[in-house]
Amino acid sequence: METHLFLLFILSFLLMAITSYCLFYNHQSNHSPPTYAFISFFNNRHRLLSWYTHLLSQSPSQTVLIRRLTPPKTILTANPQNVEYILKTNFINFPKGKPFTDVLQDFLGTGIFNVDGDLWLTQRKLASHQFTSRSLKQHVKTTIVQAVKTKLFPLLDSLAASDTAVDFQEVLRRLGFDIVCKLSLGFDPCCLGDQHSFSHQVPILKAFDTAAAIVAKRAATPISAVWKLKKFLGIGSEKVLKDSVLEIHAYITEIVDERKKIIINSEENELDLLSRMIMGGVNEELIRDMVISFIMAGRDTTSAAMTWLFYMLSRHTHVEEKLVSELAFQFKDDECENLKEMKYLQACLCESMRLYPPVSWDSKHAVDDDMLPDGTPVSAGDRVTYFPYGMGRMEKLWGVDRLEFRPNRWFDGEADEMGRMLVLKEVSAYKYPVFHAGPRVCLGKGMANVQMSYVVASIVKRFEIRAVGSEEAVYLPLLTAHMEGGFKVWIRRRRPTIGATCRHEYNLRK
Numbered sequence: 270m271e272t273h274l275f276l277l278f279i280l281s282f283l284l285m286a287i288t289s290y291c292l293f294y295n296h297q298s299n300h301s302p303p304t305y306a307f308i309s310f311f312n313n314r315h316r317l318l319s320w321y322t323h324l325l326s327q328s329p330s331q332t333v334l335i336r337r338l339t340p341p342k343t344i345l346t347a348n349p350q351n352v353e354y355i356l357k358t359n360f361i362n363f364p365k366g367k368p369f370t371d372v373l374q375d376f377l378g379t380g381i382f383n384v385d386g387d388l389w390l391t392q393r394k395l396a397s398h399q400f401t402s403r404s405l406k407q408h409v410k411t412t413i414v415q416a417v418k419t420k421l422f423p424l425l426d427s428l429a430a431s432d433t434a435v436d437f438q439e440v441l442r443r444l445g446f447d448i449v450c451k452l453s454l455g456f457d458p459c460c461l462g463d464q465h466s467f468s469h470q471v472p473i474l475k476a477f478d479t480a481a482a483i484v485a486k487r488a489a490t491p492i493s494a495v496w497k498l499k500k501f502l503g504i505g506s507e508k509v510l511k512d513s514v515l516e517i518h519a520y521i522t523e524i525v526d527e528r529k530k531i532i533i534n535s536e537e538n539e540l541d542l543l544s545r546m547i548m549g550g551v552n553e554e555l556i557r558d559m560v561i562s563f564i565m566a567g568r569d570t571t572s573a574a575m576t577w578l579f580y581m582l583s584r585h586t587h588v589e590e591k592l593v594s595e596l597a598f599q600f601k602d603d604e605c606e607n608l609k610e611m612k613y614l615q616a617c618l619c620e621s622m623r624l625y626p627p628v629s630w631d632s633k634h635a636v637d638d639d640m641l642p643d644g645t646p647v648s649a650g651d652r653v654t655y656f657p658y659g660m661g662r663m664e665k666l667w668g669v670d671r672l673e674f675r676p677n678r679w680f681d682g683e684a685d686e687m688g689r690m691l692v693l694k695e696v697s698a699y700k701y702p703v704f705h706a707g708p709r710v711c712l713g714k715g716m717a718n719v720q721m722s723y724v725v726a727s728i729v730k731r732f733e734i735r736a737v738g739s740e741e742a743v744y745l746p747l748l749t750a751h752m753e754g755g756f757k758v759w760i761r762r763r764r765p766t767i768g769a770t771c772r773h774e775y776n777l778r779k
């Protein structure tokens with residue numbers, strides 16, 4: 270009896286010691302990076318972005334370890350060598366993994382964003398046809414240019430004429446939704462309407478927003494059993510998620526059914542992703558899930574990037590002036606071919622995505638034990654998270670002025686006789702993993718760049734976008750990052766730039 274009591278005492282003591290260690294003990298050893306206990310994570314759960322950024326900038330290897338109540342532990346890194354190792358060198362050992370896909374499963378199903386292995390590779394191959402340079406050119410001509418001219422310009426003109434403030438983030442999100450639906454479904458839902466259409470929500474957009482926000486919160490909850498129980502009972506946010514997903518499924522299924530009829534009755538078919546999948550005999554559930562992944566991938570990412578760029582331009586008018594000069598000199602309305610030549614525009618986009626990446630963090634789960642290049646040991650099952658938001662703010666990577674919005678940091682070499690900076694820096698995708706990198710690099714990267722360049726150039730050339738208030742905007746890291754509360758702006762027609770091409774106006778060196 271005494272032996273039993275003694276054993277019980279020892280066991281309780283060990284359990285308490287382990288629990289306290291996981292809960293309260295922050296430490297650093299020679300073999301692992303600085304380690305933070307659950308209680309630190311819990312106390313900082315409402316400010317994870319700045320807490321993680323701070324921890325990583327303090328860590329000698331730019332990697333830290335976060336313990337939660339239950340395994341797996343999270344290895345968080347802003348170290349480019351580690352990022353390269355996870356995303357490319359040992360890609361096979363770092364899939365998204367079940368803990369990640371479980372959280373998104375009810376919304377994204379088995380779409381490309383939420384699967385690994387063969388299921389991922391098949392979808393990747395199928396979808397890559399959508400991004401050949403021929404398809405891309407066609408898409409730009411028929412979709413992006415048209416959307417800007419027939420929907421965006423009339424809207425901005427009328428907002429400017431009537432002196433009405435608008436949530437610019439919402440304008441760009443609706444535009445992004447229309448464009449990505451045309452690309453993936455071959456169908457324009459016309460969510461971007463006139464200025465009066467902003468007084469009411471578009472049901473399908475609302476359903477996407479709701480579902481995305483709820484699954485993002487699932488991912489951030491410290492104890493996953495909470496959402497799992499709510500789902501089991503069919504209550505609260507889990508019930509709302511279920512209803513939103515049903516609405517999205519019904520919307521897409523209707524479009525798929527319509528398209529099938531058109532394909533059967535027609536000789537010539539559109540080359541949108543949906544038609545390709547139907548003709549390729551892909552099963553209906555997978556078509557639906559893949560379309561959802563595509564819409565999520567293409568919609569909020571570009572609009573988030575552009576929202577933050579317009580926000581930064583409105584606060585850095587000297588940068589905006591230089592951009593206006595470049596556009597006056599080089600941008601022709603119907604031409605999308607030479608967008609890459611507008612180097613200052615490219616630098617502005619890169620710089621605002623460095624500080625405000627559309628995807629703040631991204632996690633993988635190790636299949637086998639491993640070791641990262643900085644010496645961090647990884648156990649099978651560990652979550653390994655790379656962190657573009659924090660990486661964009663690391664002094665080691667971007668220097669002491671890392672928090673400044675300075676597009677010129679993206680240039681190499683000297684300016685030409687006109688004062689133009691000509692050579693954009695080659696920056697490693699592992700130091701700047703805004704579009705992911707390696708075999709799973711963003712499929713829409715090229716298209717997103719063309720789309721954003723064209724839309725930003727078209728707007729900046731004609732309009733001034735000015736924030737209504739002077740408060741600092743808050744970056745909200747949902748599945749795709751948003752500006753909290755939207756971006757309320759006034760829109761004014763821009764006065765034509767006189768003599769924009771003279772050396773003084775065009776000097777981009779400062």
Ligand code: HEM
Nearest residue numbers: 381566567570571574627628703704705709711712713717
């Ligand atoms: C500024 C714009 C964009 C950014 C910053 C961006 C960023 C990313 C990132 C970080 C990933 C990896 C996500 C993950 O694996 O969890 C990704 C994947 C992907 N993106 Fe983008 N994206 C953008 C625009 C687009 C557009 C416009 C499309 C197409 C319509 C697109 C299509 C995809 C697809 C299909 C994947 C999945 C690739 C795979 O898993 O193999 N993206 N993107």
